[in-house]
Amino acid sequence: MTQLFVIGAGPGDSDLVTPKARNAIEACSDLVAYGLYLDLLGDVCNDKAHHDLPLGEEIGRAKLALDLAASGKTTALISSGDIGIYAMATLVFELLDQQLQGKADNPAWLDVEIEVIPGISAMQAGAARVGAMLGHDFCTVSLSDLLTPWETIEKRIHSAGSGDFVVSFYNPKSRKRDWQINTARDILLQYRPASTPVLIGRQLTREDESIRIIRLDQLHADDIDMFTMVSVGNSESRHIVNGSREWVYTPRGYRKKLV
Incomplete structure (x- = not known):
């Protein structure tokens, strides 16, 4: 065979x-x-x-x-x-x-x-680069509507927001499609704080890799291209800074046990 x-x-x-x-x-x-x-x-x-x-x-x-x-x-x-x-x-x-x-x-x-x-996957590589962003329940959503109707994609973004999932967006932008990521941002802002950390990872693990951590209300299509993956934290995700090093993690609920 x-x-x-x-x-x-x-x-x-x-x-x-x-x-x-x-x-x-x-x-x-x-x-x-x-x-x-x-x-x-x-x-x-x-x-x-x-x-x-x-x-x-x-x-x-x-x-x-x-x-x-x-x-x-x-x-x-x-x-x-x-x-x-x-x-x-x-x-x-x-x-x-x-x-x-x-x-x-x-x-x-x-x-x-x-x-x-x-x-x-890109979402795993990106999460590892910034710490432990996928430390609790998460989901992925592709913003490409070439094969999936936008109405279905929009429904899934609302579901991810209401369920308070960390969300990794694949295919956030292309040459012909540049508005979906801004719409996704506005939907998630209905469910989580404007200060929610967002990872923008371009060409992850490759020679020209670039990584930025921003707030959800700063997310904009102008800063993204077809080689970019976007991960949005949930309402509990934390952005911490230690000198020149930044980390993002999503707690699982150990806080009470740590006290």
């Missing part, structure tokens, strides 16, 4: 690629990914056939990976972060589901052995 590894390569720092992901890539003859992800992985991708499809070609990427594996080539489909979070893994299984319903055109996909290998 042929093999397809569906791999999360982490946020960008090669030291954060898991040994299991690295071993799987080394075992492959063919790698399918957006080219930047292969560049970030470095030498482990040497001597492999690279199949680089641009952003926006996600369906083509998933089909190609399944086709290569079905043809007998040990293949890796690679995304940054965790490939199961707003990434390619779900598309692979959606295609398999279609094939099982007779709506796809390659029955050989069903003979492919698939292994999903998780990676460190």
